Amino acid sequence: MASITQNMRYRLSLITYAERHGVSNAARKYKTNRQYVYRWKNRYDGSWDSLRDRSRRPHSHPNQHPPDEIKLIQDMRRRNPHIGLVVFWVKLMQRGYQRSIPGLYRFLKKQGMTAQKLPNPKYVPKPYEQMSYPGQRVQIDVKFVPACCLVNGAKGKRFYQYTAIDEYSRWRYVEAFEEHSTDSSAVFLRHFLERFPMPVECVQTDNGTEFTKRFPLLGRRL
Structure with missing residues (x-):
């Protein structure tokens, strides 16, 4: 149920006083004009809803979409329910639509036809x-x-631990280097292959700069 506002109570009191003491006296007492009193007296039908403010929204607009454009938008949206606003606007423009993107967006949002x-x-x-x-x-x-x-003579130095693990046997080889470079990676791989008892078919890394120079060179070119 809609609430009864203070303005509605004021209008009912105004109408009641006008019926007992006249419109002129009611206008003076409630500090308004006679036209205001007559308007609400004529509108009042005994219900609270008749004292409620009516919508001031216009019934039409000079720039509203005509029926042919509305049908074009509805047909296009039905065939393309997922495309975004800009692509949808371009497709409409190719078929004679001449409104702006903001105008199209407001219409789509009002009609519940967004993507x-x-x-x-x-x-x-x-x-x-x-x-x-x-x-x-x-x-x-x-x-x-x-x-x-780090302990003993290694204290104060910087080391990088290279680790190789065979995925099938979990055989592991570990070696530390003071440099984090492709040269250290090449030496580590050579040492690992010398110690691993089986032939190695594939070596997988994270493509870091210590394994490949492809990404740093690409960055310098850009």
């Missing part, structure tokens, strides 16, 4: 590929060695 968002595709994790024999794939990674882990 429908596509549901996000469900993520399906890729199953882990199990290796079948030693050496099929070896993972190599590099980590910085924290200073708290």
Whole structure:
């Protein structure tokens, strides 16, 4: 149920006083004009709703969309429910539409015809590929060695730990270097291949700068 406002109570009191003491006396007492009293007396039908403010929204607008444009927009939206505002506006312009993008947006929002968002595709994790024999794939990674882990003559120096793990046998080889570079990576890989008892088919890294210079060179070109 709609609430009864203070203005509605004021108008009812005004009308009641005018019926008892006359319109002129009511206008003087409530500090308004006679036209205001007559307007609400004529509008009042005994219900609270008749004392409520009416909408001041215009029934029409000189720049509103005509029926042919409305039909064009509805047909286009029905065929293209997911395309964005700009692409939708361009498609309409190609068919004779001459309104601006803000005007189109206001119309679409008012009519509830904005683009429908596509549901996000469900993520399906890729199953882990199990290796079948030693050496099929070896993972190599590099980590910085924290200073708290250094003892004796290594204190005060900076070391990087290279680790290679065979995915099938989990055989591991670890070596530390003072440089974090492609030269250190090449030396580590050579040492690993010399010590691993089986032939290695694939070595997988994270494509860091210590393994490839492709990304730094690309950045300098840009």
